Amino acid sequence: MAYIQFSEQIPEKQGYDVIVAGAGVAGIAAAVAARRAGKSVLLLEKATQLGGLATIGLINYFVPMCNGRGVQIIKGLCDEFIDLSIRDGFDTLPEVWKERKDHPTKEKSVRFATQYSPTIFSLALTDLIVSEGITLLVDCVAANPVMDGTHCKGVIIQGKAGREYYPCGVVVDATGDSDLLERAGVPTVLGKNYFSYFGSCATLESCERVTKSRNIHDLYSGISGGNINLYGDRQPADVPLYKGVTPEEVSDYTIRNQRLMLKNLREKYPDRFSREIISLPIMPQFRTTRRIDGDYTLSADDAFKHFDDSVCAVNDFDRSDYLYEVPYRTLVHHSFDNLITAGRSAAGEGYAWDILRVIPPAILTGQAAGEAAALALEEKTAIASVTIPELQRRLANNKMMIHFDDALIPPPEIMAEAEPVNNHF
Numbered sequence: 049m050a051y052i053q054f055s056e057q058i059p060e061k062q063g064y065d066v067i068v069a070g071a072g073v074a075g076i077a078a079a080v081a082a083r084r085a086g087k088s089v090l091l092l093e094k095a096t097q098l099g100g101l102a103t104i105g106l107i108n109y110f111v112p113m114c115n116g117r118g119v120q121i122i123k124g125l126c127d128e129f130i131d132l133s134i135r136d137g138f139d140t141l142p143e144v145w146k147e148r149k150d151h152p153t154k155e156k157s158v159r160f161a162t163q164y165s166p167t168i169f170s171l172a173l174t175d176l177i178v179s180e181g182i183t184l185l186v187d188c189v190a191a192n193p194v195m196d197g198t199h200c201k202g203v204i205i206q207g208k209a210g211r212e213y214y215p216c217g218v219v220v221d222a223t224g225d226s227d228l229l230e231r232a233g234v235p236t237v238l239g240k241n242y243f244s245y246f247g248s249c250a251t252l253e254s255c256e257r258v259t260k261s262r263n264i265h266d267l268y269s270g271i272s273g274g275n276i277n278l279y280g281d282r283q284p285a286d287v288p289l290y291k292g293v294t295p296e297e298v299s300d301y302t303i304r305n306q307r308l309m310l311k312n313l314r315e316k317y318p319d320r321f322s323r324e325i326i327s328l329p330i331m332p333q334f335r336t337t338r339r340i341d342g343d344y345t346l347s348a349d350d351a352f353k354h355f356d357d358s359v360c361a362v363n364d365f366d367r368s369d370y371l372y373e374v375p376y377r378t379l380v381h382h383s384f385d386n387l388i389t390a391g392r393s394a395a396g397e398g399y400a401w402d403i404l405r406v407i408p409p410a411i412l413t414g415q416a417a418g419e420a421a422a423l424a425l426e427e428k429t430a431i432a433s434v435t436i437p438e439l440q441r442r443l444a445n446n447k448m449m450i451h452f453d454d455a456l457i458p459p460p461e462i463m464a465e466a467e468p469v470n471n472h473f
């Protein structure tokens with residue numbers, strides 16, 4: 049490949065304790081946690097609406113946050129985000145979970161999960177960020193980390209005023225794609241993505257449904273381009289598995305999906321006066337693009353294992369009973385003293401990457417990353433070396449379940465019946 053050299057003078061702006069790149073649910077949780085720990089925080093988002101895949105990506109479903117037998121596992125800031133997501137819009141919370149009370153049972157029970165309005169949740173997230181005193185810059189790409197060896201001095205952004213430099217103490221890369229950490233030299237691993245493009249549509253039938261039910265949630269009818277689930281069922285043979293980290297791939301994926309959605313619309317709803325597409329995803333619906341090769345990589349074999357450096361307990365969203373702890377080491381690489389990740393780019397492999405990336409765990413790893421960033425600054429230590437018991441104490445004080453209770457591990461005869469239900473996540 050040919051290269052050009054390009055130099056420019058970049059204005060230096062005000063410094064922050066913590067810069068969080070990317071305002072998906074993980075980045076927002078990280079920013080809130082660091083701010084509540086008393087740090088000045090700059091949150092950078094390349095879109096103009098907050099929430100990432102969970103809002104502008106139209107993925108508006110908190111996957112199950114319980115063990116499938118009446119015990120809530122995923123807590124922490126996720127509880128607060130659920131409230132925010134449904135306070136001003138619809139929900140689909142099962143009746144038994146409306147009060148958020150555990151109701152342990154030996155039988156499998158309905159799971160604690162909900163849909164929400166992606167647009168209203170996005171507005172509520174902006175309100176949260178401003179109320180917390182976090183500085184938010186939208187329409188700003190976190191373009192480059194400025195490195196001094198393996199220490200990051202700050203971040204160059206690309207926004208309306210061109211390129212500008214913000215110094216900082218710690219960077220949380222919550223871009224979902226490890227954009228900054230990869231450019232900083234942190235080792236990363238690429239994923240592959242099946243063909244998915246879900247939009248929301250209203251039809252005359254769905255309008256009639258709403259009029260009868262008086263529940264606006266019934267307005268939504270499905271419309272898709274590619275509609276392949278996370279297991280890759282029915283992935284078309286002629287469509288590549290996209291990594292999603294080059295402009296060409298992102299564009300090809302988007303163009304193919306948008307053209308297919310138009311074709312599907314014409315075929316499914318030929319009467320053009322009978323339906324409308326209400327919204328399209330405004331970020332590509334890639335599940336796993338690029339993650340860090342962290343100090344520990346979570347795998348599916350880690351189910352039911354305890355870790356001394358666990359920062360949160362999470363449950364399997366598809367299979368009842370399966371529980372995991374997330375080691376702090378999945379968020380860091382020991383060679384880089386002030387860089388940390390959260391959300392989709394935490395280190396998990398195979399199905400464990402899916403376990404880590406979905407909305408509820410992404411919020412929890414965001415919370416852990418923000419709390420750890422604050423602690424590293426207070427302890428004046430490398431981020432990988434923060435005092436784990438102190439980090440865990442602070443997270444537990446903020447409602448995180450750090451370790452699951454062994455009493456929740458089911459006996460072998462019950463595990464034999466715990467099969468994936470193959471939902472469409």
Ligand SMILES: Cc1cc2nc3c(=O)[nH]c(=O)nc-3n(C[C@H](O)[C@H](O)[C@H](O)COP(=O)(O)OP(=O)(O)OC[C@H]3O[C@@H](n4cnc5c(N)ncnc54)[C@H](O)[C@@H]3O)c2cc1C
Nearest residue numbers: 070072073074094100101190223224333391392405407473
């Ligand atoms: C098709 C599909 C179906 C899914 N179904 C479900 C489901 O039903 N339930 C569920 O819980 N999860 C589901 N998920 C997973 C879930 O939506 C995401 O994994 C989760 O929302 C990831 O959150 P995040 O904050 O880590 O990353 P993202 O949501 O990707 O957020 C990253 C943010 O960073 C911004 N950004 C990126 N690069 C930069 C940059 N350089 N500078 C500034 N900003 C930047 C982006 O605009 C975005 O706002 C699904 C995912 C897909 C793709």
